[in-house]
Amino acid sequence: MKPIMIEFNNSSSESLYIQLYKKLRDLILSGDISAGEKLPSLRKLSESLNISITTARSAYDQLLVEGYIFSRPQSGYYAAHDLSSGPISSSSAQTPSQELSETGESNPFICDSDCFNFVKWKKCSSQVFNEYSDLLLFESDPQGEATLRFEISRYVYSSRGVTCNPDQIIIGAGTQQITGHLCRILKKMDINLISLESPGYLPVQNMFRDSGFAVSHIDVTRDGIDIQRLPSNISSAVYVVPSNQFPTGAVMPIGRRRQLLSWAFANDSIIIEDDYDSELRYFGKPIPSLKSLDEQGHVVYLGSFSSTLFPAVKISYMVLPEPMVLIYRTMKDRYTQTCSKAEQLTLALFMKKGYYYTGIRKLRSLYSQKLFLTLQTFSAIRPENIKVTHTKSGINLILKIRTKKTADELCLEAKSIGLQMIPLSELTDQETASVIFYYSKLPLSSIQSMIEKLIRIWNDQV
């Protein structure tokens, strides 16, 4: 191993370890330090360059985390063999911060940049910083910004018939935050039992479990959850997705909805209605939300913006019945708002200017084209071992594959070509595996080729 000669620029604004890190990185990339070659120990390096061991270690740590070098226990550090394996910085010689977009490489999935118009969003964002920056000198209201809650109250009324005033709305950074608040409120109401749909959305189950709720699973029939099996003579809560049950896509008919409401009324219980992607459904006539039928105030309505804006926006909300609002107020100040205030104000403007509404219309037509093309492609190829059952959702459908592979294996194979899927273990047995396929995330232009590729890889024809 030839000694490493490095000259430091002490007048540089860059710390020694960054300078060392860059020099070593360049030596590796140039091949002066060849792949697999052992690097000097921390002590050797610090002595030969007359720097502290800490500085040497920081530089090595940086090279490690970026995949330029690897370490062998009790042996030392070695230059990486395959430089494309870097978790952050890959083919290029830049530090991760020099190209933000490199972080994107950590995500293996294809996305469709036509799904959201960032120009209008940026316009609203700039307006917030130009005209309302004084608001940003104060923390956000723990309940969420009043202007956004006002826009949401207008939106849920016009889109889902939910009547509420902004005081009943609580905003949080994602479902986990909202559910956290909800759990604390239910506990104060001495509600400790929650019924969940089976099969259902697992993360939600864990959230309630973690918060110490007893969880009971109720089977989902073609018309949604089986009301006969809900607990009676005790105050409890039930979590339902009546307009598009996950993963079956079952839709609760109006009759069943009224039965569920009477159950809640009769047992002084709470219905949690998750209406997560109602905006993007376009089959048959829309079913009124449970909340819009809720005259006695037993329904909590959950909504989110992630699927109608862009996934990186973490803004969810819930609409509480008045009595639960009063309970929330008693604990409100103990929990800070997690949503970016600037992002909340941007969204409020975005909705007020009508961009949100036009965006949804655009998404619906785009996604329906994608669905059409997806179904068309499958029926053209007619893979005899794949059954396509489309859900009521506007963003995904379920594939039932006759195969010896597990749902997880199929999802991994899909991931290897950039397709995002979720395994449905509940709908999987020895003969068939079921997965959720998000056609909405694929660019129109690549849907056909991707599906063909998918079928080939699943049937080992590659």
Added chain:
Amino acid sequence: MKPIMIEFNNSSSESLYIQLYKKLRDLILSGDISAGEKLPSLRKLSESLNISITTARSAYDQLLVEGYIFSRPQSGYYAAHDLSSGPISSSSAQTPSQELSETGESNPFICDSDCFNFVKWKKCSSQVFNEYSDLLLFESDPQGEATLRFEISRYVYSSRGVTCNPDQIIIGAGTQQITGHLCRILKKMDINLISLESPGYLPVQNMFRDSGFAVSHIDVTRDGIDIQRLPSNISSAVYVVPSNQFPTGAVMPIGRRRQLLSWAFANDSIIIEDDYDSELRYFGKPIPSLKSLDEQGHVVYLGSFSSTLFPAVKISYMVLPEPMVLIYRTMKDRYTQTCSKAEQLTLALFMKKGYYYTGIRKLRSLYSQKLFLTLQTFSAIRPENIKVTHTKSGINLILKIRTKKTADELCLEAKSIGLQMIPLSELTDQETASVIFYYSKLPLSSIQSMIEKLIRIWNDQV
């Protein structure tokens, strides 16, 4: 009560209830419905206008929440007497969403818009939307964006001598989020006892209590926490603010720091170092952070951007020792990232371009001028019942007031003139009350007049 005549525009994009809400609001503001006048009941209104009761109720709800009307139980709705009492919309006739800035009115405190340069921030934000919008089509890494963690690792090294790689950094939306992760990790390490400084920062105490930790309070001496009283022969954690203890401002000398580290090493325990406003301290020479002295990996380092950027930015972080990183990885995917991804990427650019560093230099000089002027003003007036003890912090100082009033009463009086303060019950007795005074939040130009005003109101000379 004269009947209310309203014509609806059914071709309007506005829902009926919004039209009704606006019409009624204008009638109230114009005086056609005079202050205190009873409004028609929901049923009467819906019959006379031939609209649904729901629509009428939504309009009334909106007027209620904005303070245009009030309701008397068993009596009905009345036009408000004092229209400035509206919680959201006040003097103007606009809906809250028409002027975002109205939400700011809910905050009673004075702020200083010179504290942050939104121009550069906006520039970075726009760059994110222009060049990296594809990244926003994927959710954020639950641990935080890699590029921001890289910038933070460089920053904590250069500013506080903390050596870490980006993998050791976890980002969250505020201290509550970070502490939540930390509690879960400590539990996995079978650490259930946490020692806190007394007096100390209360919210932190509650967070650990709520997570089921046994909390023991250790007195703070002039040199910081009393190490002799820390638990031994058991793995536990201690939460300290060694560089600026809250509220006493005590600074832990280097010797005591080394003792604390040996305690942690000897008892296989964890030190949680909250370094929250270290950037803004400018008295004497900076003390090295505990983490920078931590060779055995027993220190968790907590940092935040709220006081060096703007309060509405909710981005905090912690630096974990390697063993705790491994534990975090096992639970990482169960918790979604709460920070806005766009805001994380914006901050990464903001730091990379050096704006963050120049911003801090600017803040330090601005705040030191504010402190100087504050001390000058007090010593000029010489209020014989107010003692000014300035902390090592660059943002606040402690006022000890000889008075019969409680600290809470003094803070309320301060609030009434726009000054933000925190009562220090620990340092309050019958003769004197202590409060924390945030001079940093006042514009330079108004510091003198505000302090004079404050002294007058506290001494009932108004």
